[in-house]
Amino acid sequence: MANxxxxxxxxxxGAGQNALGGDNxxxxxxxxxxxxxxxxxxxxxxxxxVVILSSFLLGGIFAMLIRTKLxxxxxxxxxxxxxxNQMFTLHGAVMIFLFIIPGIPAALGNFVLPLLLGxxxxxxxxxxxxxxxxxxxxxLIALGSIVTGAVDTGWTFYTPYSTTTNTNVIAMVAxxxxxxxxxxxxxxxxxxxxxxxxxxxxxxxxxxxxxxxIYGTAILQIMATPVLGIxxxxxxxxxxxxxxxxxxxxxxxxxxxxxxxxxxxHPAVYIMILPAMGIISELVSVFSRKHIFGYTFxxxxxxxxxxxxxxxxxxxxxxxxxxxxxxxxxxxxTFMVAIPSAVKVFNWLATMYKGSxxxxxxxxxxxxxxxxFGIGGLTGLFLGAxxxxxxxxxxxxxxAHFHYVMFGGTxxxxxxxxxxxWPKMFGRMYNELWGRVGALLVFxxxxxxxxxxFVMGSQGAPRRSYHYVSQFQPYHVLSTIGAYTLAIGLVIVxxxxxxxxxxxxxxxxxxxxxxxxxxxxxxxxxxxNFPTTxxxxxxxxxxxxxxxxxxxxxxxxxxxxxxxAS
Amino acid sequence: xxxxxxxxxxxxxSVQAEGGFWMPVQGSTGAVVVDRIFSLVLWVSVFFFVLxxxxxxxxxxxxxxxxxxxxxxxxPRHNTLLExxxxxxxxxxxxxxxxxxxxxxxxxNVPPANSYEVLVTGQKWKWLFTxxxxxVDEDLHVSVNTPVSLVMTxxxxxxxxxxxxxxxxxxxxxxxxxxxxxRAVKPGEYQIYCTQYCGTGHSDMWAKVVVHEPGGFERWLExxxxxxxxxxxxxxxxxxxxxxxxxxxxxxxxxxxxxxTFLSLFGHQVALEGGRTAPADEDYVRESIMEPQAxxxxxxxxxxxxxxxxxxxxxxxxxxxxxxxxx
Ligand SMILES: [Cu+2]
Ligand SMILES: [Cu+2]
Numbered sequence: 001m002a003n004x005x006x007x008x009x010x011x012x013x014g015a016g017q018n019a020l021g022g023d024n025x026x027x028x029x030x031x032x033x034x035x036x037x038x039x040x041x042x043x044x045x046x047x048x049x050v051v052i053l054s055s056f057l058l059g060g061i062f063a064m065l066i067r068t069k070l071x072x073x074x075x076x077x078x079x080x081x082x083x084x085n086q087m088f089t090l091h092g093a094v095m096i097f098l099f100i101i102p103g104i105p106a107a108l109g110n111f112v113l114p115l116l117l118g119x120x121x122x123x124x125x126x127x128x129x130x131x132x133x134x135x136x137x138x139x140l141i142a143l144g145s146i147v148t149g150a151v152d153t154g155w156t157f158y159t160p161y162s163t164t165t166n167t168n169v170i171a172m173v174a175x176x177x178x179x180x181x182x183x184x185x186x187x188x189x190x191x192x193x194x195x196x197x198x199x200x201x202x203x204x205x206x207x208x209x210x211x212x213x214i215y216g217t218a219i220l221q222i223m224a225t226p227v228l229g230i231x232x233x234x235x236x237x238x239x240x241x242x243x244x245x246x247x248x249x250x251x252x253x254x255x256x257x258x259x260x261x262x263x264x265x266h267p268a269v270y271i272m273i274l275p276a277m278g279i280i281s282e283l284v285s286v287f288s289r290k291h292i293f294g295y296t297f298x299x300x301x302x303x304x305x306x307x308x309x310x311x312x313x314x315x316x317x318x319x320x321x322x323x324x325x326x327x328x329x330x331x332x333x334t335f336m337v338a339i340p341s342a343v344k345v346f347n348w349l350a351t352m353y354k355g356s357x358x359x360x361x362x363x364x365x366x367x368x369x370x371x372x373f374g375i376g377g378l379t380g381l382f383l384g385a386x387x388x389x390x391x392x393x394x395x396x397x398x399x400a401h402f403h404y405v406m407f408g409g410t411x412x413x414x415x416x417x418x419x420x421x422w423p424k425m426f427g428r429m430y431n432e433l434w435g436r437v438g439a440l441l442v443f444x445x446x447x448x449x450x451x452x453x454f455v456m457g458s459q460g461a462p463r464r465s466y467h468y469v470s471q472f473q474p475y476h477v478l479s480t481i482g483a484y485t486l487a488i489g490l491v492i493v494x495x496x497x498x499x500x501x502x503x504x505x506x507x508x509x510x511x512x513x514x515x516x517x518x519x520x521x522x523x524x525x526x527x528x529n530f531p532t533t534x535x536x537x538x539x540x541x542x543x544x545x546x547x548x549x550x551x552x553x554x555x556x557x558x559x560x561x562x563x564x565a566s
Numbered sequence: 567x568x569x570x571x572x573x574x575x576x577x578x579x580s581v582q583a584e585g586g587f588w589m590p591v592q593g594s595t596g597a598v599v600v601d602r603i604f605s606l607v608l609w610v611s612v613f614f615f616v617l618x619x620x621x622x623x624x625x626x627x628x629x630x631x632x633x634x635x636x637x638x639x640x641x642p643r644h645n646t647l648l649e650x651x652x653x654x655x656x657x658x659x660x661x662x663x664x665x666x667x668x669x670x671x672x673x674x675n676v677p678p679a680n681s682y683e684v685l686v687t688g689q690k691w692k693w694l695f696t697x698x699x700x701x702v703d704e705d706l707h708v709s710v711n712t713p714v715s716l717v718m719t720x721x722x723x724x725x726x727x728x729x730x731x732x733x734x735x736x737x738x739x740x741x742x743x744x745x746x747x748x749r750a751v752k753p754g755e756y757q758i759y760c761t762q763y764c765g766t767g768h769s770d771m772w773a774k775v776v777v778h779e780p781g782g783f784e785r786w787l788e789x790x791x792x793x794x795x796x797x798x799x800x801x802x803x804x805x806x807x808x809x810x811x812x813x814x815x816x817x818x819x820x821x822x823x824x825x826x827t828f829l830s831l832f833g834h835q836v837a838l839e840g841g842r843t844a845p846a847d848e849d850y851v852r853e854s855i856m857e858p859q860a861x862x863x864x865x866x867x868x869x870x871x872x873x874x875x876x877x878x879x880x881x882x883x884x885x886x887x888x889x890x891x892x893x
Contacts, residue, residue: 081766154763160740161723161764166867248741254724255739289631290638294649319726320737321744324675328668335660339653345618346652352625354639359626367622374618378611381660385607385667387600387674391733394726394761458588458604460730462761465769469757547634 018506019522020427028527039125040527044132045111046425051136052107053494055098060487062091067449067483070476073468081466085152086167088464092155097176098139100410101268104275105221106135106186108417109214111425113190115518115525116208118199118534123192127185134182142175154464156265159246159257163238170239173232180225180232183271187221190214199517202536205299208516209292209539212299213278216306220267220274224310228264231257255320262313270309272406274302276413277344280369283416284348286514287363288355291540294347301340308337318389327386334384341377345370360512361435365416368443372408376401379454394464397457400450407446415442415493422497423511427524428504429552434496441489448482508553515541519554593731593756593777594748599670600733607663674734677715677747682708686718688725688738689871690824691767692811693758701791702876704809705774706758708750709783715747721871726761729775737762750777766824767814794880803888806881815870818892825870826863832889837864851886 025042028034035043066087069076079087110128114121122128145151149168153161162169194215198207235257237243244250246257277298285292292298314322314330322330348370357363379401382388392398423429456475461468468476510519516539521530537544545554588608592598629638684706685696695706708714718727720740728735732748750756760771778786794802807813807828815824826836832851835843839862844850853860855877858870877885 081769085763085766085768152765158724158763164723164869165765248739254741288629288638289636290641291643293642294644296644297649318671319735321739321742324672327671331668332664335664336657338660339656342614342656343649343653347649349618349621349625350648352622352629354641355625355629356631356636356638357626357629358631358634367626370622371619374615378615381607381611381663382604384660385603385663387667387670387733388603388607389667390671390674390735391600391604391730393735394728455588460590460728460757460759462726462728462759462769464763467769469772543637549634 017509017522018427019524019526020506023526024427024522024524025527026426026524037129039121039129041110041114041121041125041128042425042525042529044128045107045109047132048102048110048135049107051139052099052103055094055139056103059091059094059099060490062087062094064483064487066091067480069466070468071480073470073473073476075467082152084466085464086150089151089154090146093142093151093172093176095406096155096268097142097179100272100406101183102135102179102186103272104279104410104414104417105190105214105217105271106131106182108279108414108421109190109275110186112421112518113193113211113214114197115424115521115529116211116516116539117193117197117202118517118530118536119193119197120528120530122189123196124189128189131182131185131189134178134185138175138178138180138182140175141178142172145169145171145175156261157232157235157257158261159235159238159254160248162235163246170236173235177229177232180229183221184225187218187225190218191222194218199534199536205296206536206538207299208278209281209295209298209302210275210278212302213275213281216274216302217271219303219306220271220309224264224267224271227260228268231260231264234260255317255322258317258320259313262316263310266313266316267306267309269402269405270305272410273341274305276369276410277302277341279413279417279420280348280366281344282514282516283362283366283420284351285540286420286512286542287358287360287366288352289358289513289542290351290355291538291542292347293350293353295540298344298347301344304340305337308333308340312337315384315389318386319393331384331386331389335381338377338380338384345374345377358512359436361430361432361439362416362420362512364436364439364443365412365419368439369409369412369416371443372404372412372446375451376404376408379404391460392457394462395457396453396461396463399463400453400457403446403450403453407450412442415439418497420512421518422500423507424518424523424525426501426504427507427522428500429507429511430496430500430504434492438489438493438496441492442486443489445482445484445486445489449479449486450482452479452482505552508551510545510554511552513542513545513547513554515539515544590730591752593729593752593754593775594734594750596670596674596748597731597733599673603663603666603670606666610659610663675746677745678713681713681715681747683715683717684708686716686727686738687721687876688718688727688760688764688771689721689811690723690765690869691760691771691814693727693760693771693773694810695773697787697791699787699791701787702810703790705776707776707778707783707786707790710750710753710777710779712783713747713749715745717743717745719743722869723764724762725764725771726759728759728761729756730759731756732775735761750775753777753779753782770814794884799884799887800891801888802881803884803886806877806885807888810873810877812885822866825866828889829892831892832886836861838862839864839866848886851889852882855882855885 025040069078145168148171151167151169151172152165194211234245238246245252246254281292281298312330312334314326315334318327452475456472461472507523509523517534520534544557546557548555589601687694694702696702718738720738725738727738734748736744736746754777756775758773760768817823817827818829820827820829831846834846836846837843856874858872859868862868
């Protein structure tokens with residue numbers, strides 16, 4: 001072990017090793033077919049990564065077009081009002097249903113979950129592949145609506161607008177329906193994997209916190225998504241057959257749709273954020289070289305959040321005309337569900353206390369997350385307070401709030417996780433300097449874009465507006481400049497990562513000093529993940545690893561009295 | 567000069583200041599209450615945010631890894647007392663915010679008994695305000711220091727009635743009546759928006775609240791209610807087309823909007839869906855307004871709302887007279 005030269009590794013396995021030159025899951029089978037029909041969770045994870053990042057790009061292009069239009073308050077040569085309405089609908093639908101909901105679980109989760117469990121694969125590899133193709137089918141159906149009449153309802157599909165507009169709502173909704181099954185199957189697979197595949201030594205409270213995050217998410221995916229499915233079917237029936245369940249002219253109730261919709265879509269917020277919190281828990285410990293602080297609380301809070309998140313959907317409807325009593329209960333529970341998230345932030349901070357903090361790119365994303373998610377969470381207090389909500393609802397304040405949570409929280413954690421596991425996925429290190437520049441630009445660009453929107457919103461600017469009063473133009477201009485900066489930051493991130501695939505320094509097995517199992521196999525891992533079934537220890541025992549300058553990564557410390565070797 | 571900067575920052579962040587950094591002018595009694603709660607939440611948030619970020623920055627600077635082999639300094643992995651404390655304090659704070667937010671919300675929803683009632687109708691893409699006299703207007707006129715309650719409903723899809731200066735908002739739902747009230751405190755004009763997305767003209771669904779000096783409102787209403795008697799029928803018709811939302815879908819310059827143009831409509835043949843034609847005479851126009859779905863003009867969607875019960879005979883006649891002038 002001691003003399004490993006990572007640049008000329010010949011495919012050996014074990015700690016400290018790079019397997020690019022030898023057998024690994026990337027080289028295990030060749031040709032397109034070996035990818036399209038693969039049952040290997042790592043390859044499925046990579047395929048998800050490709051399609052999900054493509055969706056992110058598509059949604060991002062829509063966002064840039066929207067922001068460009070908003071530079072001026074009046075009509076624009078770039079797009080008319082109807083096109084604008086289709087743009088923000090597509091931006092929302094693509095980002096939510098195609099990117100953020102599957103993002104962390106399906107792409108990173110698929111790759112990492114079996115490795116974290118020390119397992120060969122997920123519990124049902126075939127269903128895993130099926131989920132992927134369901135995703136592709138759903139995405140094609142949904143995006144097909146762009147050609148046949150791009151939807152202009154907003155991603156929330158509120159009735160009766162969605163049942164009366166002449167755009168192709170049915171295609172979009174049918175696509176989302178199919179995507180829902182992809183999500184349900186992924187959740188099912190992960191729940192069973194976590195229950196059944198944990199290795200020797202890994203009790204529930206010795207699970208890495210990312211697994212807890214994914215577990216909470218999976219429960220939500222299984223329990224909430226069917227409600228969305230039924231709602232969307234009802235919407236299709238309403239449009240196609242006029243059954244009248246949401247139509248007041250036929251004795252239906254349009255508000256009922258909102259209840260159904262948010263009964264899924266609020267928990268969906270936690271489908272998006274729980275795995276992100278899991279990633280942050282892993283990263284903050286590794287890059288502070290310290291055991292995570294308050295493990296038990298963080299683990300339980302993931303489940304508490306998952307359960308409570310089913311009881312707060314009405315906070316999206318404070319001004320919709322629901323009863324005062326309902327408003328009161330939903331407001332109260334909304335404040336309560338905020339507590340576990342807030343306390344997690346304190347736990348992460350406490351983990352950094354007296355640590356040895358390494359400001360590598362993934363850690364920069366952690367700091368960025370704490371900052372942005374902090375703002376996202378605190379601005380939730382404004383929206384949870386009923387009387388203040390009345391003023392802020394459906395203004396840019398809400399737009400800013402959920403972008404701080406969804407982008408500042410989930411996407412930032414996703415980027416952090418991507419940089420963290422990248423060497424494991426591809427066996428290459430990216431350029432650290434450009435990684436940091438990218439992280440910084442994303443942070444600055446994001447804040448410029450969205451902090452401005454808080455101010456604009458509390459000043460009274462309504463969202464989803466093609467025209468706006470000229471008083472708001474300076475805010476919009478600043479916000480658009482921020483959006484371009486953010487885009488440049490993301491392009492740098494993408495180029496840096498892509499470049500590393502060809503030119504990156506070969507990665508050691510454990511470049512960061514993580515104590516979870518995925519770092520105990522070569523980078524990239526072999527087809528079967530581990531040469532021998534590993535035994536799990538404390539996932540946060542990072543102090544058991546020490547840096548070895550010769551391989552540019554971490555190796556397990558020798559038990560006292562023996563020379564360092566693995 | 568350091569003081570001055572801090573003073574200005576505080577000034578920006580203070581929402582009490584009229585038209586400050588965060589909030590627009592306070593035009594109603596309710597706005598004052600909402601702004602107080604907003605201020606409280608703002609300062610709580612600023613406190614916690616500064617706490618989190620300064621701890622984070624301090625730790626990063628203080629415990630920065632200088633050599634790859636550096637180890638962490640041992641410290642406890644959990645501390646029950648600390649964890650309970652930092653859970654309990656936020657719980658207490660959010661309960662205070664919750665109670666205050668809820669009581670103010672209750673107050674906003676229960677109009678005083680003596681309030682002046684105005685009927686608000688949302689339709690694509692225009693607000694209509696109906697006064698007790700029966701007069702319908704495109705702006706909301708009220709008297710200063712008088713509680714006004716709004717009874718709101720929609721003709722088509724959901725709209726959102728929003729007056730930022732009053733911190734007042736409510737979704738307006740077809741088939742339901744919802745009630746909301748306010749008391750304006752300063753004469754002037756305030757912006758009304760639609761906040762619930764409702765299609766093409768959603769962002770044009772603007773109107774004004776005009777707050778009159780004492781006595782001014784009654785004078786205005788008296789004058790406005792009599793326009794059918796004081797104007798010529800064609801003038802009155804022009805006004806009706808403008809203020810009742812027809813102009814949102816129908817132009818008078820020859821270009822088609824959501825509906826056909828009114829230019830050269832009267833007295834000509836209209837091609838209908840299904841290949842038939844109909845002469846555009848008085849009966850046809852009256853039917854188009856009262857039973858818009860009875861005959862659909864070729865090339866258009868059947869989206870026109872009915873105006874049965876919302877326009878009087880006299881008003882329809884005025885509109886017809888106006889259409890006759892559009893040659
Ligand atoms: Cu929610
Ligand atoms: Cu609207």
